[in-house]
Amino acid sequence: MPGWQIALIMMIAYLVIALIVGIMAGRGRDGSSLDEFAVADGKLSLFVMWFLMGGSVFSAFSFLGAPGWAYSKGAPALYIIAYTAFAILPWYIIGPKIRKIGKRFRFFTISAFLKGRYKSPLLAIIVGLIALFASVQYLATQMSGMAIIFDIMTEGRIPFWLGALISYGIVVVYVATGGLRAAAWSDVFQGLLMIIVSWAVGLAIVYQLHGGTTEMFANIARETPEFLQIGKEGSNMGKVAYTTTILVSCIGFLMWPHLFSKSYASNPKTIKKTVLAYPVFALFLVPLLLVGFASIGVVDSGQLTNVDQVLPFLITTVMNLPGWLYGLVGAGALAASMSTADAITHSASLEFTDGVIKNIWKNLSDKTTLFIMRAGVFVIGALAYYITVFGGQGLVALLLGAYGSIVQFAPGVYSALYWRRATAPGVVTGLAVGTYVNYYYQLVAESTPFGIHAGIMGLMANIVFMVTVSLITKPQAKHDVEKYVDAA
Numbered sequence: 001m002p003g004w005q006i007a008l009i010m011m012i013a014y015l016v017i018a019l020i021v022g023i024m025a026g027r028g029r030d031g032s033s034l035d036e037f038a039v040a041d042g043k044l045s046l047f048v049m050w051f052l053m054g055g056s057v058f059s060a061f062s063f064l065g066a067p068g069w070a071y072s073k074g075a076p077a078l079y080i081i082a083y084t085a086f087a088i089l090p091w092y093i094i095g096p097k098i099r100k101i102g103k104r105f106r107f108f109t110i111s112a113f114l115k116g117r118y119k120s121p122l123l124a125i126i127v128g129l130i131a132l133f134a135s136v137q138y139l140a141t142q143m144s145g146m147a148i149i150f151d152i153m154t155e156g157r158i159p160f161w162l163g164a165l166i167s168y169g170i171v172v173v174y175v176a177t178g179g180l181r182a183a184a185w186s187d188v189f190q191g192l193l194m195i196i197v198s199w200a201v202g203l204a205i206v207y208q209l210h211g212g213t214t215e216m217f218a219n220i221a222r223e224t225p226e227f228l229q230i231g232k233e234g235s236n237m238g239k240v241a242y243t244t245t246i247l248v249s250c251i252g253f254l255m256w257p258h259l260f261s262k263s264y265a266s267n268p269k270t271i272k273k274t275v276l277a278y279p280v281f282a283l284f285l286v287p288l289l290l291v292g293f294a295s296i297g298v299v300d301s302g303q304l305t306n307v308d309q310v311l312p313f314l315i316t317t318v319m320n321l322p323g324w325l326y327g328l329v330g331a332g333a334l335a336a337s338m339s340t341a342d343a344i345t346h347s348a349s350l351e352f353t354d355g356v357i358k359n360i361w362k363n364l365s366d367k368t369t370l371f372i373m374r375a376g377v378f379v380i381g382a383l384a385y386y387i388t389v390f391g392g393q394g395l396v397a398l399l400l401g402a403y404g405s406i407v408q409f410a411p412g413v414y415s416a417l418y419w420r421r422a423t424a425p426g427v428v429t430g431l432a433v434g435t436y437v438n439y440y441y442q443l444v445a446e447s448t449p450f451g452i453h454a455g456i457m458g459l460m461a462n463i464v465f466m467v468t469v470s471l472i473t474k475p476q477a478k479h480d481v482e483k484y485v486d487a488a
Contacts, residue, residue, distance in 0.1 A: 001323065002323065003316075003322060003323030003326050004153065004154045004155045004157060004323065004326065005323065006322075006323030006324055006326065006327055007153040007154060007323050007324075007326035007327035007330050008153070008154050008157075008158070008327070009327065010324065010326075010327025010328065010330065010331055011149075011150070011153065011327055011330045011331055011334060013331075014193070014330075014331035014334060014335070015166065015167060015170050015334070017189065018170060018174075018186055018189065018190065018335075018338060019170045019173065019174055021174075021185055021186050021188075021189045022170075022173075022174025022175070022177075022178055022182040022183070022185065022186040022342075023173075023174050023177060023178060023182065024185075033370075034108075034366045034369055034370045034373075035106075036179060036181070037179035037180065037370055037373060037374070044180075044181075044184055044265045044266045044270070045266075045270065046266075046270045046273050046274060046277070047188070048184050048185065048187075048188060049184075049262065049265070049266050049270055049271075049274045050274055050277050050278065050281065051184070051187045051188040051190075051191040051192075051281075052183070052184045052187050052188075052262065052265075052343070053088070053259070053262060053274055053278055053281075054187075054191055054278065054281035054282070062080075062285060062288065062336055063145070063194070063198070063288060063311070063332065063333040063336035063337070064145050064148065064149075064308040064309070064311060064312075064333060064336075065308055066080055066285055066288045066289050066292065067288050067289065067291045067292035067295065067310050067311045068292065068306070068307035068308040068309070068310050068311075069292065069307070070289045070290075070291070070292025070293050071292040071293070071295045071296060071299070071307055071310045072236075072292075072301070072307040073236040073237065074220075074224075074226075074227035074228055074229075074235070074236055074293075074296075075227065075228050075229055075230050075235065075236075075237075076230055076235075076236055076237035076242055076245075077289055077292065078289070079242060079245050079246050079249070080285055080289070081282070081285060081286070081289070082246050083246045083249035083250050083253070084279065084282040084285065085279050085282065086250055087249060087250040087253035087254070088253065088254070088274075088275050088278050088279070089275065090254060091254055091263070091271060091274075091275050092271070092272050092275040092276075094254070094263075094413075094414075094417060095262075095263045095268070095271040095272070095275070096263075096268030096271055096272065097417055097487050098113065098260075098263040098264070098417075099263045099264060099266070099267070099268055099271065100268075100487050101113070101116070101483070101484060101487050102263060102264040103264070104483075104487075107264060108261060108264060108350055108354060109128075109257060109260075109261055109347075109350050109351050109354040109355065110127060110131070110255070110257050110260045110261065110351065110409060110413070111124040111125075111127045111128045111131070111351055111354045111355030112124065112354050112355075113260075113413070113416070114127055114409075114412055114413070114416060114427070115355075115359070116483075116484075117416035117480070117481075117483075117484050118412075118416070118422075118423070118424035118427055118476065119424060119476070119480060120424035120427075120428065121359040122424075122428060123412070123424060123427060123428050123431070124354070124355045124356075124359050125355055125356050125359050125360070126428065126431060126432070127351070127355050127409065127431075128351050128352050128354065128355020128356040128359075129352075129355070129356060130405050130406070130408070130409075130431075130435060131257045131347075131348065131351040131352070131355065131406075132348055132351060132352045132356075132380070133402070133405065134256075134402035134403075134405050134406050135257065135258075135344050135345075135347065135348035135351070135380070136348070136380065136383055136384045136387065137402045138340070138344050138402060139168075139341060139344055139345065139348070139380070139381070139384035139388075140384050140387045140388045142168075142337040142338070142340055142341040142344070143164040143167075143168050143337075143341070143384060143385060143388040143389075144164070144388055145308070145333065145336070145337040146163055146164055146167040146168060146333075146334055146337045146338070146341075147160040147161070147163040147164040147167075147388070147389075148160075148163075148308065148309060148312070149163065149312060149330050149333045149334055149337075150162070150163025150164075150166070150167070150330075151163055152309060152312040152313060152316055153312060153316065153326050153327070153329070153330040155316070160389065161389045164385060164388055164389055165385065165389075167334055167337070167338060168338075168341060168381060168384075168385060169381075170338070171338050171341045171342045171345060171381075172345065172377055172378055172381040174186060174342070175342050175345050175346050175377050176374045176377040176378060179346065180265060180346055182342075183342040183343050183346050184265075186338070186339065186342055187339045187342070187343070189335075190335035190336070190338060190339040191281070191335070191339060193331060193332055193335045194284060194332050194335045194336050194339070195281075195284045196332075197328055197329060197331070197332030197335075198284045198285075198287050198288050198332065199284065199287050200328075201287075201291075201315075201325065201328065201329055201332070202286075202287025202288055202290055202291050203287050203290070205290075205291050205294055205314065205315075205319070206287070206290050206291065206294045208319070209294050209298055209319075210294060213290060216290075216293060216294055217293070219297065220293065220296055220297075223297070224296075227296070230242050238451045240450045240451040240452055241451035241452070241453065244451075244452045244453035244456045245453050247453070247456055248403060248404060248407050248453045248455040248456050248459070249403065251407050251410050251459070252403050252404075252406045252407030252410065252455065255406050255407055255409040255410050255413065256347075256406055257347040257348065257350070257351045258343040258344050258346065258347035258348075260409075260413075261347055261350065288311070291310075291311055291314070292310060292311075294314075295310050295311075295314055298314070298318060299313060299314055299318055303317075311329070311333075312329065312330070312333070315329055345377055345380060345381060346377070348376075348380050349373050349374075349376035349377045349380055350373060352376055352380070353369060353372050353373050353376055357372055403455055404438035404439075404442060404453070404454050404455025404456075404458055405435050405438055405439070405455070405458075407455045407456075407458070407459055408430075408431050408434040408435050408438065408455075408458055408459060408462050409431070410459065411427070411430055411431075411434075411459070411462050411463050411466050412427040412430070412431060412466070415427065415466070415470075416484050417484055417485065417487075418485060419485075420475075420481050420485055421470055421471065421475060422466070422470050422476070423469070423470045423473045423474065423475065423476055424476070425469050425470070425473045426465070426466045426467065426468070426469035426470030426471075426473060427466055427470070429465045429466065429469045430461075430462040430463065430464075430465045430466025430467075430469070431462065431466075433458075433461050433462060433465045434458040434459055434461055434462025434465075435458060436458075437454075437457050437458040437461045437462075438454050438455050438457065438458030439454075439458075440454075441454035441457050441458070442454045
């Protein structure tokens with residue numbers, strides 16, 4: 001049997017298992033409960049939360065993009081390891097506090113959290129729209145990853161549009177039926193697969209091509225030493241750009257709605273234990289980065305449509321490995337994409353419903369809200385699919401500043417928890433200015449001063465305007481502030 005057929009059978013088998021796990025996770029639960037759909041009744045265990053947080057973060061970018069970055073940029077790709085080691089640490093402090101506030105006021109989203117503190121429906125609507133905007137881009141990236149895997153692993157027999165439709169269609173079905181709990185238990189299965197595949201295949205490739213990491217890096221250092229340096233002549237990224245890329249990733253990490261909302265889904269003790277255990281999950285990135293370095297001098301960049309294809313191309317074309325290995329890598333990459341896509345789809349639907357719909361059409365019942373959230377899963381999925389497959393390049397380009405926009409939530413969130421003088425006009429102004437500055441430097445200006453990341457440029461402007469406007473506007477009512485700032 002040809003290798004591509006074996007790979008296709010294994011990937012289809014994986015998709016069927018993922019669907020069954022997702023649907024079964026929601027069985028025996030109250031399907032009409034808004035709390036169950038949104039935050040799994042706030043009762044996720046450490047084991048499930050660890051995989052949910054890890055699976056929500058490590059995506060198609062991790063499985064395909066990380067090797068691609070290491071292959072094309074070299075040392076700057078190590079920023080991924082740097083930020084994953086530190087970005088979750090603030091959750092140890094703010095997570096339990098957000099959980100207590102969320103439980104008291106029955107919050108599910110970052111939109112509701114900010115509205116509750118600043119009493120501003122306008123702020124909730126803006127946050128809901130930005131979250132939707134950024135999430136659709138994130139989803140389009142995951143769909144592209146799924147489609148690339150099907151296309152390359154089957155040697156072009158499964159077209160791009162069909163690969164994206166099959167894999168993401170399964171995500172939409174189990175998220176719409178089972179909510180967060182379905183996504184969580186699917187991520188357990190997918191996370192285990194990702195870890196096993198990345199270490200087994202990654203190390204096997206390095207040793208087969210170079211005999212080990214020592215010889216591999218020695219060859220690179222001998223032939224292109226600048227490739228292993230940051231900020232030196234000939235390197236692919238300057239020191240300021242590298243540092244601010246890590247900074248925007250660390251600050252923005254917990255501001256992603258699909259991560260922020262996890263504070264509502266478990267108890268404070270589990271949140272703290274997850275923070276301590278989480279970096280272990282990130283270790284699965286190490287062999288994927290090594291695959292990228294191992295491809296240098298082995299894969300001709302002219303053979304790739306884009307560098308994200310380097311791992312599957314290496315396996316299917318350069319090394320000509322057996323079909324079962326194609327399928328194993330394909331299933332692992334699909335798991336990485338789907339474990340992020342399900343969490344983002346779920347949170348994007350919640351944010352848009354909570355932030356936009358409920359602040360335009362007020363007093364919706366729980367039953368109606370739940371119906372809109374379930375329907376939103378399909379609508380958001382369809383929008384992301386359309387952008388991925390049928391064009392919309394202008395919109396995709398506009399959404400490239402997604403991380404830089406998400407990080408703009410940080411001043412409002414941290415001020416809500418710790419700064420009594422913050423006001424709604426200040427937060428709204430800062431958010432609007434920060435988002436504008438980010439997109440200006442992302443899409444209009446050719447570069448930023450000193451190579452600073454566009455999101456950090458926006459964040460600096462955000463903080464200046466937020467603080468200034470807050471200090472010149474009327475302070476918020478003391479009792480509203482104390483409910484957040486003084487929450488134990």
